[in-house]
């Protein structure tokens with residue numbers, strides 16, 4: 001007969017009592033710090049669009065995709081693009097408004113996209129002010145303010161004086177400079193894409209689009225490594241792309257690529273909270289280069305740091321007729 005109080009049963013109850021009443025042992029290792037997931041701000045230049053046959057369709061595609069991935073993007077405007085044949089095109093003005101209505105931000109990219117290397121400080125800043133007109137009115141309607149400035153061609157000053165004068169001017173007007181860490185040759189792919197569109201060459205369009213996303217992935221991996229070399233950690237990135245047909249068709253694949261790499265999409269304001277953006281930038285020159293390299297040059301990183309940057313594929317350069 002099996003008794004409930006057999007010696008074995010009593011022993012079992014005692015063991016369980018001891019085990020259950022023991023204080024919970026302290027974890028052997030302190031809670032491991034979870035590394036922050038990589039983050040990126042998406043910035044889109046040359047609004048309402050460049051080299052477009054269909055501004056409306058491209059804008060719709062861009063905004064639909066940005067909303068799908070919940071991207072708080074910022075678009076940088078050239079208001080001269082609102083004036084084809086020197087006449088205000090209200091349809092294009094409505095496209096700008098659509099960005100704000102979709103919850104995106106707008107920033108100033110000058111009126112006519114001039115090259116600061118070729119202009120005086122006075123000429124260049126007059127173009128900046130001219131570029132505020134419509135955007136400021138739209139901002140007022142949506143309770144926003146003009147906050148960010150993006151240099152055309154990323155040219156920030158080819159002499160120390162011009163660079164310093166412009167920085168002071170922008171600060172006085174309450175502008176923050178919008179830097180770029182993930183600079184790239186997307187514009188060459190866009191030119192090739194545009195040419196293939198004209199030819200109505202579907203196979204070539206697909207080849208260009210897929211090559212673009214693969215290239216951007218390689219470029220991102222390259223800058224991720226450089227960030228680690230420069231700051232010993234991943235930084236919040238800022239990506240520069242343009243409002244063009246290529247992104248109208250391939251932004252979804254591009255954002256999917258970033259998502260697959262674990263990226264969170266953040267606002268430019270959020271990205272700029274990363275201390276990396278407070279790094280000293282002594283770079284003065286004619287080049288429009290990534291801020292990572294401006295900081296690296298200021299820190300006097302050796303030549304090895306810059307090695308291995310992915311190039312725009314040869315066939316893309318050939319179709320576009322542009323050398324990188």
Ligand SMILES: [Zn+2]
Nearest residue numbers: 045046152153
């Ligand atoms: Zn631009």
